[in-house]
Amino acid sequence: MSAQDTLYRLDHVVKRYDGRAAVSVSNMEIHGHETVALLGPNGSGKTTLLNLLAFLDVPSGGEIQFEGRAIEWSEATMGAFRRRVTLVARPPTMFDMSVLGNVTYGLRLRKVPRNERSVRAARALAKVGLEGFEHRRARKLSSGESQRVALARALVLQPEVLLLDEPTSAIHSDFVPRIEALLADLTRQNGTTIVFSTLDPAQAERVADRVVDLRDGSVVGD
Amino acid sequence: MVRHIGTTRFGMKWNGPLVAQVLLILLLLWWQPSASSAETVRLKLATTTSTDNSGLLQALLPPFEQSYNIKVDVIAVGTGKALTLGRNGDVDVVLVHAREAEDRFVVEGHGVNRRDVMYNDFVIVGPPNNPAGIRGSQKASQAFKKIAAVQALFISRGDDSGTHKKELSLWKVAEVAPGGAWYMETGQGMGASLQIANEKRGYVLADRGTYIAYRDKVTLEVLCEGDPVLHNPYGIIAVNPVRHPHVRYMESMMLIAWVTSPEGQRIIEGFKRDGKVLFFPWPK
Amino acid sequence: MGYFSEAIRRAFHLLGTADPEVFQIVFFSLRVSLTATVIACLIGVPAGFLVAVTEFRGKRSMRVMLNTLMAVPTVVIGLTLYAVLYRGGLLGRLGLLFTPSAIMLGQIVLASPIVAALTVSSVGDLELDVKRTAMTLGASGFQTLVAVARESRYALLVAFSAGFGRVIAEVGSAMMLGGNIRGYTRTMTTAIALETGKGEFGLGLALGILLLLVALSVNFLAQTISERIGEGGR
Numbered sequence: 001m002s003a004q005d006t007l008y009r010l011d012h013v014v015k016r017y018d019g020r021a022a023v024s025v026s027n028m029e030i031h032g033h034e035t036v037a038l039l040g041p042n043g044s045g046k047t048t049l050l051n052l053l054a055f056l057d058v059p060s061g062g063e064i065q066f067e068g069r070a071i072e073w074s075e076a077t078m079g080a081f082r083r084r085v086t087l088v089a090r091p092p093t094m095f096d097m098s099v100l101g102n103v104t105y106g107l108r109l110r111k112v113p114r115n116e117r118s119v120r121a122a123r124a125l126a127k128v129g130l131e132g133f134e135h136r137r138a139r140k141l142s143s144g145e146s147q148r149v150a151l152a153r154a155l156v157l158q159p160e161v162l163l164l165d166e167p168t169s170a171i172h173s174d175f176v177p178r179i180e181a182l183l184a185d186l187t188r189q190n191g192t193t194i195v196f197s198t199l200d201p202a203q204a205e206r207v208a209d210r211v212v213d214l215r216d217g218s219v220v221g222d
Numbered sequence: 223m224v225r226h227i228g229t230t231r232f233g234m235k236w237n238g239p240l241v242a243q244v245l246l247i248l249l250l251l252w253w254q255p256s257a258s259s260a261e262t263v264r265l266k267l268a269t270t271t272s273t274d275n276s277g278l279l280q281a282l283l284p285p286f287e288q289s290y291n292i293k294v295d296v297i298a299v300g301t302g303k304a305l306t307l308g309r310n311g312d313v314d315v316v317l318v319h320a321r322e323a324e325d326r327f328v329v330e331g332h333g334v335n336r337r338d339v340m341y342n343d344f345v346i347v348g349p350p351n352n353p354a355g356i357r358g359s360q361k362a363s364q365a366f367k368k369i370a371a372v373q374a375l376f377i378s379r380g381d382d383s384g385t386h387k388k389e390l391s392l393w394k395v396a397e398v399a400p401g402g403a404w405y406m407e408t409g410q411g412m413g414a415s416l417q418i419a420n421e422k423r424g425y426v427l428a429d430r431g432t433y434i435a436y437r438d439k440v441t442l443e444v445l446c447e448g449d450p451v452l453h454n455p456y457g458i459i460a461v462n463p464v465r466h467p468h469v470r471y472m473e474s475m476m477l478i479a480w481v482t483s484p485e486g487q488r489i490i491e492g493f494k495r496d497g498k499v500l501f502f503p504w505p506k
Numbered sequence: 507m508g509y510f511s512e513a514i515r516r517a518f519h520l521l522g523t524a525d526p527e528v529f530q531i532v533f534f535s536l537r538v539s540l541t542a543t544v545i546a547c548l549i550g551v552p553a554g555f556l557v558a559v560t561e562f563r564g565k566r567s568m569r570v571m572l573n574t575l576m577a578v579p580t581v582v583i584g585l586t587l588y589a590v591l592y593r594g595g596l597l598g599r600l601g602l603l604f605t606p607s608a609i610m611l612g613q614i615v616l617a618s619p620i621v622a623a624l625t626v627s628s629v630g631d632l633e634l635d636v637k638r639t640a641m642t643l644g645a646s647g648f649q650t651l652v653a654v655a656r657e658s659r660y661a662l663l664v665a666f667s668a669g670f671g672r673v674i675a676e677v678g679s680a681m682m683l684g685g686n687i688r689g690y691t692r693t694m695t696t697a698i699a700l701e702t703g704k705g706e707f708g709l710g711l712a713l714g715i716l717l718l719l720v721a722l723s724v725n726f727l728a729q730t731i732s733e734r735i736g737e738g739g740r
Contacts, residue, residue: 092639
């Protein structure tokens with residue numbers, strides 16, 4: 001493990017829905033270039049926490065620091081951070097268009113020229129084992145296939161931080177090792193910071209540098 | 223993103239898309255689909271539906287519009303509404319046929335420079351079998367009395383129009399308070415009322431012009447006419463510019479001058495429908 | 507039966523001879539109603555979206571109110587706006603009564619609740635997920651709106667058609683606010699009302715047939731456009 005700067009620092013962060021705290025973390029840090037697993041049963045707050053880290057939701061209380069600076073939760077700053085942090089949700093939402101359209105969506109937003117888009121998309125689809133799927137209708141895929149498309153869609157953007165919500169939950173066990181290897185490659189080759197949630201302690205141990213146990217919205221031992 | 227208001231602050235951000243939207247809406251609203259050039263003045267004339275339906279204005283107004291470069295917007299509504307539009311200053315000039323109401327309009331200061339324009343007459347029409355036996359009655363009020371006596375079906379405009387007011391005055395002279403199953407108030411225009419009277423084979427008081435226009439659509443016949451009380455004069459009044467400074471007073475006066483001029487009167491006299499004269503110029 | 511055959515005959519005649527007065531009325535009606543519906547969508551869709559995704563205290567009453575507004579008789583809308591626009595009204599000094607703008611205003615008021623209500627009912631969790639997915643992939647506020655609009659294009663099409671249908675076919679408001687002025691504020695529907703009032707049922711029906719043809723064409727075009735938008739993903 002190389003020298004890591006603290007990328008995220010969560011200080012007494014709480015997220016409430018209808019009065020109930022879905023997440024309550026008094027102290028948590030995520031360091032650059034590391035791979036962290038959020039391990040916990042359903043309802044333990046994994047998804048909520050990931051959404052906060054993805055700058056898709058605003059905490060009800062507490063402070064999140066990113067790169068050492070406290071975040072002001074305005075659209076402008078959050079929008080800027082979202083371009084560096086990508087979340088692969090579960091179940092993933094497919095746009096009503098082709099697989100290629102989905103995978104290149106983020107590239108089109110970033111004005112990447114068409115040729116480069118197709119090349120990068122093809123490479124990403126190959127990495128997740130979906131070569132040749134470009135022209136299939138994304139909404140007609142199986143859940144395993146759409147999860148892989150969602151992954152390709154994120155990979156193609158080469159984000160600094162990649163967040164994944166149970167990335168292999170729908171994927172056939174034959175493919176799982178390939179996906180796990182993919183994540184390992186990402187950190188090794190690109191230095192991507194990865195935070196993923198899982199129900200499987202073995203997977204957490206296998207893939208992550210560090211495991212954070214979550215129960216009922218809080219970190220165990222917090 | 224689910225935003226919670228009431229718990230956290232809900233801020234409406236003045237961002238790009240919102241600004242673009244508002245600008246687009248303003249742009250579309252301000253673009254008025256209209257054909258008129260900026261030069262031409264638009265004069266708003268409120269008149270009755272029967273006047274408009276007769277087609278007279280389509281003969282009378284174009285020469286005026288051409289000569290004076292004024293576009294006359296004709297708003298045809300019931301007499302009551304026409305006068306209300308004048309009272310509120312929503313139009314510049316009114317042309318109606320309800321003398322009492324017109325006089326009140328002027329006395330109350332809503333209108334100025336009332337002029338007589340033309341006249342036609344009312345007739346009492348009814349089914350060919352004439353159950354009340356009013357054919358050839360000399361006095362209209364007598365005819366009304368007979369209708370009430372046998373409770374023959376009578377169709378009333380019931381809409382506060384000039385025709386309706388005339389009808390009510392006749393009932394008063396006949397000393398009858400109309401009402402009951404035989405007296406039907408349509409609340410509609412002359413044409414609609416004629417058609418209803420036709421379907422139900424009832425009597426109705428109509429202005430001759432509209433009756434002539436509907437002659438081929440109804441089997442009703444003229445059963446009483448000529449009584450001087452059935453005289454139906456038309457008056458034109460300019461909306462008072464002191465009350466409503468924005469009205470086009472000058473242009474209204476030009477229109478009034480035109481319709482009462484020999485040329486205007488000639489057009490009125492010459493206007494025929496199905497070979498019949500509908501309006502008579504005002505005798506000088 | 508006589509009226510129907512006369513109506514069909516007259517409809518063909520009007521189309522065939524390209525009667526200028528009728529065509530002026532048709533194009534005027536189209537311009538006003540299309541513009542009004544577009545504006546109603548610009549107002550109603552974001553409003554509907556906001557109501558759908560935001561949690562607030564009066565949310566349920568808001569939904570009920572929107573649905574109720576859809577059922578307000580057009581003449582009542584006309585009357586209400588009339589009271590605002592006439593010389594003695596709040597906006598009287600703008601002199602908007604009996605102008606095309608007044609008709610357009612009435613139609614915007616008529617169509618917006620429909621568009622909003624349909625948007626509310628069609629914006630489900632899927633649209634929310636679409637929004638979050640677009641955002642996490644780096645979309646700005648405007649780009650997210652485009653993504654959501656594209657995903658819900660069929661629902662938007664229905665909202666647009668419903669709004670357009672309501673306003674192209676209404677007569678109560680157009681009559682009250684426009685005054686049915688020949689060559690200036692006469693729409694297809696006020697013209698039909700006029701002809702019917704004159705007893706010209708055949709002509710009224712003929713105009714009605716034309717109105718249906720116009721509405722058909724607009725909806726056909728809208729359907730085609732929304733299908734084309736769907737192919738935007740590459």
